Amino acid sequence: MFQSLSLRARLSALLGAVLALGLAIGVGLLVLHAASRVRAEADSSTRLAQELVATALDRLHTNPNPSAALQQMLGDVAKLRHVRIFLESNPPGRNAGQNDDRRAPEWFSSLVMPRVNETRVKLDGHGDLTGDLIIAANPADEIAEIWDEIASLTLGGAALGLVAFALISLVASLTLRPVSALADGLERLERGDLEVRFAPGGPPEFVAIAERINALAAALKRLDEENHRLVQRMIHVQEEERRDIARDLHDEIGPFLFAIRAGIGALARRLSTSAPDAAALAADCRRLDGQLAQLQQVNRRILERLRPAALEEMGLAVALEALAQGWREINPEICVDLAMHDFGDALPQEIALTAYRVAQEGLTNVFRHSNASRVEVGVTRDAQNCLLVTLRDDGSGVAATNRDGVGLRGMSERVAAQGGSLSLSSAEPHGALLVARLPLDGSQFD
Numbered sequence: 001m002f003q004s005l006s007l008r009a010r011l012s013a014l015l016g017a018v019l020a021l022g023l024a025i026g027v028g029l030l031v032l033h034a035a036s037r038v039r040a041e042a043d044s045s046t047r048l049a050q051e052l053v054a055t056a057l058d059r060l061h062t063n064p065n066p067s068a069a070l071q072q073m074l075g076d077v078a079k080l081r082h083v084r085i086f087l088e089s090n091p092p093g094r095n096a097g098q099n100d101d102r103r104a105p106e107w108f109s110s111l112v113m114p115r116v117n118e119t120r121v122k123l124d125g126h127g128d129l130t131g132d133l134i135i136a137a138n139p140a141d142e143i144a145e146i147w148d149e150i151a152s153l154t155l156g157g158a159a160l161g162l163v164a165f166a167l168i169s170l171v172a173s174l175t176l177r178p179v180s181a182l183a184d185g186l187e188r189l190e191r192g193d194l195e196v197r198f199a200p201g202g203p204p205e206f207v208a209i210a211e212r213i214n215a216l217a218a219a220l221k222r223l224d225e226e227n228h229r230l231v232q233r234m235i236h237v238q239e240e241e242r243r244d245i246a247r248d249l250h251d252e253i254g255p256f257l258f259a260i261r262a263g264i265g266a267l268a269r270r271l272s273t274s275a276p277d278a279a280a281l282a283a284d285c286r287r288l289d290g291q292l293a294q295l296q297q298v299n300r301r302i303l304e305r306l307r308p309a310a311l312e313e314m315g316l317a318v319a320l321e322a323l324a325q326g327w328r329e330i331n332p333e334i335c336v337d338l339a340m341h342d343f344g345d346a347l348p349q350e351i352a353l354t355a356y357r358v359a360q361e362g363l364t365n366v367f368r369h370s371n372a373s374r375v376e377v378g379v380t381r382d383a384q385n386c387l388l389v390t391l392r393d394d395g396s397g398v399a400a401t402n403r404d405g406v407g408l409r410g411m412s413e414r415v416a417a418q419g420g421s422l423s424l425s426s427a428e429p430h431g432a433l434l435v436a437r438l439p440l441d442g443s444q445f446d
Helices: 007-060 066-077 106-112 140-190 204-272 278-306 309-314 316-330 349-370 406-417
Strands: 083-087 118-122 132-137 335-340 374-381 386-393 421-426 432-439
Touching (some): 007 083, 007 106, 007 132, 066 083, 106 140, 140 204, 204 278, 204 406, 309 316, 316 335, 316 374, 349 374, 349 386, 349 406, 349 432, 406 421, 406 432
Parallel strands (some): 335 374
Antiparallel strands (some): 118 132, 374 386, 421 432
């Protein structure tokens, strides 16, 4: 049940329990020491009464009327609070001389009442007096005083405890008020309201929590904006790829298909003549075959850009060599040097594909923008067990527009998805340097 209570209710319950326990301990200590107090007071009063009686009886020898003097003495000592002195032949009531308004409850009196010892004084030999004079303790007034103290302490402590409980509960309520605001703010964050902010206030701990939640909301908003930008970039990249594929289909495959169709039409016309020329037919067939071969090469190049088959079949080294060779054939005036560390088939497919895409995009940028005459591609593993892909050219360097290009952002996001990093900078004395670092699992190379 305690676990289901709110923090405010828990603090109030604990505070009430502490106050009640403190009051109970105080009252218990008074009750515990009440019997010893009553006993000490009774013993002291009895000793004083004995001395008083002894002095008074000594005076009775010189008194002409001892009996009257004794009665006068008994009347005087009847006013004593904690002791009773009486003749055995005329005992008073148990509560004689006590105000009924100050009587303690019977259960309390029975709890603290000491065993009453009576002292007997023989009157024989004191004139015409006979019998015994009884001296007995009467702690009823002392018990009533202790009871009044306990009642006053209980009532005063209860009142003080209630006031303290109310004040502390009010302070706790005001102090914990920011918790409700924080809970409402977190609920708004959960619903997607990233504009929620808290005004720091209250104890330092709550101020720190509010600042952290504000920072969290700001970070979530920033990430949400980045996700929106990323989605837009993904859509843009997809459209760019579609335009590139459409351009390749239109500019490269389209003319070959038109030429093949025209060649087939010419071949059909030759065959429809009464005496077709066999040599001309053979030339047309060879021409069609050459056009089909070129069409296959274009198709292979497009497929290689979309999904490198050599990477899955032969590994990263063979795929990069094929990529470099393709660029050498397209642009023989630019020297492409490739230096590979032999990883065999140990590289994870995702790491290998990312390294291939980095090299592919890097070479594309070099051939399109750098005006370089030489580019060096290196793939190795560094001391931190990371796959290091580097591209260095001797071209015009890095322009500001290239740093923010779609291709570079796409490479950065692809590398970051593998837990790596990508950097592009100008090389000395001229040119550009692209470095991609991809973390590896070292157990794959043991």
